[in-house]
Amino acid sequence: MRMGKYEMGRALGEGHFGKVRLARHADTGAAFAIKILDRHRILAMKIDDQIKREIATMKLLKHPNVVRLHEVSASKTKIYMVLEYVNGGELFDKIALKGKLSEKEGRKLFQQLMDAVSYCHEKGVYHRDLKPENVLVDAKGNIKVSDFGLSTLPQNQRKDGLLHTTCGSPNYIAPEVLLNRGYDGSLSDIWSCGVILYVMLTGNLPFDDQNTVVLYQKILKGDARIPKWLAPGAQDILRKILDPNPVTRLDMTGIRAHDWFKQDYTPALPFDDDEDNNIGDGNLHMTEHQDIESSPAISQINAFQLIGMSSCLDLSGFFEKEDVSERKIRFVSNYSPTSLFEKIESVATEKGFQVQKNSGKLKVIQVCNEPANPRGHGTLLISAEVFEISESLYVVELKRSSGDCSIYRQLCASLSEDLGICKSQQLLKKDSMKQELYRYNSSF
């Protein structure tokens, strides 16, 4: 059986709306998981808007610890979602096999889980159904969270495992969700992550009972028995996450600042446009600060490359909500490339950004742990590139991949003011250029 470029294989599972099948790309042989949804059923249940929303949401998620949606296809009767295939199985099975994980392994997986969840929260996406069945582990032992963005679709609950005593049992659900009074999606996901951490480290559920009503009461009371044999740091973080009061519960910033969490922690960096081509290369690790011993390579540009920089030749406007000027700013400078990169680095670090050198560019990163808001907040990712126009004349290009536009503009203004050719020089040149341009236009 074939779907476009994909050769369909065995069924990997069955859900409420259809099957998930293993598939291979006909040209590359790469493996994918294809979720096949029944279109008529979706229309009959009037969740078509939701499906569109979920696809648009999953498109935003490009992170090494989140299962990636690669493309969508459709026919008259079916909708196909081509997903990253994770071949290591569920975290659920890993725990069932070992009974419990070592503190070191549990912490590593929890760190990756928090990276994934934090990244999605920045994008304004909440899972609402985090449990070990939705957390996959790849062949290298890294976590991949699945069903982010699809969490509001009914799931088939598993009945056959260690962690589920009753079908659809709400073992991982936060107390405020059970109370159904409206809740902060970020804090309820954190609660679920806390339950997962507890299960990883102990092999048991913190709240469990055959009787659903009793189980609800236990969750609402939040009196999890935290074993004394766990390391003090692990006990402390569990106690603070499994706090039934969302107001006093440890939030993402608190978790990242916790000593137990910080041990051996290397945050994973989201894939940006450049890294998209290297999806298979595992986590992109980032250090707090990397010194720039040798500046990224500078390329001299010719007239056609300069012309190619025109925003009017940039067709990304068809696909972006914001104007190109909100994403790309340039200025001319007389400073040497080394001075430019040093200055950009010092201004960025002064303002609390992290700096990374990467394939001929300087990357400026501001990790934000707050949920996204409509103004596009979240992790700010800016790449700085320098092009040589002629001897001692350079164009600096500052490109924003994601994050708060106003912070980006402030940083750009500050850099162009410090490093750009001064305005009086520019104005003199602008007049002579306008005359030149007029002369040329009138000759055509």
Place this chain on the structure above:
Amino acid sequence: MGCVSSKQFKRAAEHEDPAILAKETTFSVSEVEALYELFKKISHSIFKDGLIHKEEFQLALFRNSNKKNLFADRIFDLFDLKHNGVVDFGEFVRSLNIFHPETPLAEKISFAFRLYDLRGTGYIEREELYEMVLAILNESDLFLSDDAVEQIVDQTFKQADLNGDGKIDPDEWKAFASKNPALLKNMTLPYLKDITMAFPSFVLNSGVDEEEL
């Protein structure tokens, strides 16, 4: 025109069959259907007649429907394959196909040549290059002295105009662009790889049969 297989395409019978457009381009049938969602959005932004007018094209690209700019006009003119002042769906798909990451380099090189051959003489002349450099500098508020502009144009011509006749012909351009792939950076839109996810409405409107996928 091909037969119309999709429900959404039946509403505007003049639109070509997505299966035919998919065969002629790098796009899959689903990608063509997703592009139709984008096309509908653009072609109904001002005139609502199912065709993209220059004002709609510029509104979509620059959030401004009457941007006076050399390159903005050039791009629209190249999309308007039939030279009738509007862009229909077939023209839109075929033109965007040039920008697909998997489209052969030769097609991108040829499109870029036509873009920069302002007068349509079959050559890129020195005056055209000079005018384009001035236009980009003016548009970007990047200010260079006349000497610096001359120097850039001279330097580029020295590299590209192999026979020294003062103009760049298609073969010279091909050799120059092949040696300098950065020239064609703006000829690739990574967004087109994700087009089905950018416009997911098509999944509920698709009229494609299983075997057409």
